[in-house]
Amino acid sequence: MPDVPEGDPATSVAVIGAGPCGLFQVFELGLLGIQAHVFDSLKVVGGQCAELYPDKPIYDIPALPVCGAQELVDRLMQQIHPFKPQFHLGEEVTTVLPDGAGRFTVGTAGGTELSVGAVVIAAGLGAFQPRRLGVPGAEAFEGTQIQYRVRDAQQLAGQRLVIFGGGDSALDWTVALAPAARSVTLVHRRAQFRGAPATVARMRELQAAGRVQYIEGTAESLLHDGDALHGVRIKGNDGIAHEVHADQILVFFGLHPKLGPIAQWGLALERKALAVDTEQFQTSVPGIFAVGDINTYPGKKKLILSGFHEAALAAFGIQHYLFPQKKQFLQYTTTSPIMHKRLGVPD
Numbered sequence: 001m002p003d004v005p006e007g008d009p010a011t012s013v014a015v016i017g018a019g020p021c022g023l024f025q026v027f028e029l030g031l032l033g034i035q036a037h038v039f040d041s042l043k044v045v046g047g048q049c050a051e052l053y054p055d056k057p058i059y060d061i062p063a064l065p066v067c068g069a070q071e072l073v074d075r076l077m078q079q080i081h082p083f084k085p086q087f088h089l090g091e092e093v094t095t096v097l098p099d100g101a102g103r104f105t106v107g108t109a110g111g112t113e114l115s116v117g118a119v120v121i122a123a124g125l126g127a128f129q130p131r132r133l134g135v136p137g138a139e140a141f142e143g144t145q146i147q148y149r150v151r152d153a154q155q156l157a158g159q160r161l162v163i164f165g166g167g168d169s170a171l172d173w174t175v176a177l178a179p180a181a182r183s184v185t186l187v188h189r190r191a192q193f194r195g196a197p198a199t200v201a202r203m204r205e206l207q208a209a210g211r212v213q214y215i216e217g218t219a220e221s222l223l224h225d226g227d228a229l230h231g232v233r234i235k236g237n238d239g240i241a242h243e244v245h246a247d248q249i250l251v252f253f254g255l256h257p258k259l260g261p262i263a264q265w266g267l268a269l270e271r272k273a274l275a276v277d278t279e280q281f282q283t284s285v286p287g288i289f290a291v292g293d294i295n296t297y298p299g300k301k302k303l304i305l306s307g308f309h310e311a312a313l314a315a316f317g318i319q320h321y322l323f324p325q326k327k328q329f330l331q332y333t334t335t336s337p338i339m340h341k342r343l344g345v346p347d
């Protein structure tokens with residue numbers, strides 16, 4: 001039986017989600033000689049580990065008595081390096097369309113389209129989205145005068161900025177943008193900040209020097225003349241309403257996951273999770289598999305190590321889907337010459 005042709009585009013698989021389980025899926029596919037394209041709506045890999053708790057220690061990864069969450073992601077990236085996955089970061093997958101001949105076209109919000117042999121959904125809790133400002137009419141200015149991330153700091157020079165939030169992003173940008181901005185107003189709903197103490201101290205210095213205004217309160221409404229936003233009304237915690245001029249409003253309320261388009265792909269769902277079998281972790285649509293927090297089956301536990309197990313079995317399921325004639329047998333990474341070749345280790 002000929003081996004799976006490595007890197008053959010006809011056999012490549014789309015992995016949706018670059019959390020720990022999606023990354024380990026790349027490894028398990030790579031061991032079987034199957035190339036992966038990895039999509040994530042975030043610009044960074046690591047899913048919840050990188051986004052929600054990068055500095056926290058994890059104690060239940062086998063053989064690693066303690067491992068930082070970001071360290072786990074870094075180790076996974078190192079482990080999959082030999083398989084040269086192609087990353088499509090900052091790209092939310094919005095469509096997965098069967099072509100009727102067993103293959104799929106994966107489409108993203110940014111317009112990328114890719115034809116693949118199979119799909120693994122490793123989307124965790126869903127695509128992370130920024131928490132929005134939440135005042136009437138804000139959508140009309142999102143992407144122009146209301147931003148949820150800074151794309152180009154230089155463009156903000158000389159502008160009047162109102163920054164919302166109390167975590168690291170809001171504080172870091174307040175401190176970074178204050179020197180070049182025309183004015184910076186930081187708005188946070190309570191007195192305690194969640195950011196690094198050194199950055200809070202720097203922000204307070206800038207406030208004392210008159211470079212930053214600070215208001216404890218929440219956004220109430222936008223001030224605009226039709227298409228042009230010129231400010232925001234803040235309801236202060238002290239009961240005073242403040243009207244603050246703004247050319248740009250920057251909002252850093254963090255990210256929240258959204259199942260989003262996955263619910264529209266015609267896959268069987270159980271309580272917002274994808275129903276899979278426990279032999280190969282295939283969904284109700286042949287050729288579409290699901291691993292990690294996004295799936296459900298009797299006894300499911302949302303743990304990283306469960307997702308790793310699921311990825312190993314899903315890889316065999318995918319191999320069988322792509323190459324039904326191929327005889328499957330288990331090889332050990334310790335002794336298999338073909339796996340050594342794929343891993344780039346000398347025999």
Ligand SMILES: Cc1cc2nc3c(=O)[nH]c(=O)nc-3n(C[C@H](O)[C@H](O)[C@H](O)COP(=O)(O)OP(=O)(O)OC[C@H]3O[C@@H](n4cnc5c(N)ncnc54)[C@H](O)[C@@H]3O)c2cc1C
Nearest residue numbers: 017019020021040041047048093123124126127292293304
């Ligand atoms: C504070 C905290 C502590 C934890 N501690 C532990 C622990 O000690 N041990 C343990 O085992 N587990 C722990 N967990 C749980 C663990 O983090 C999750 O089980 C794990 O992250 C699931 O990995 P995943 O790859 O399935 O999904 P995720 O990590 O959620 O990653 C999914 C990725 O998919 C992306 N995505 C979703 N939809 C799309 C789409 N349509 N297009 C493109 N990208 C998409 C998301 O942006 C995300 O990056 C903890 C969780 C939290 C919040």
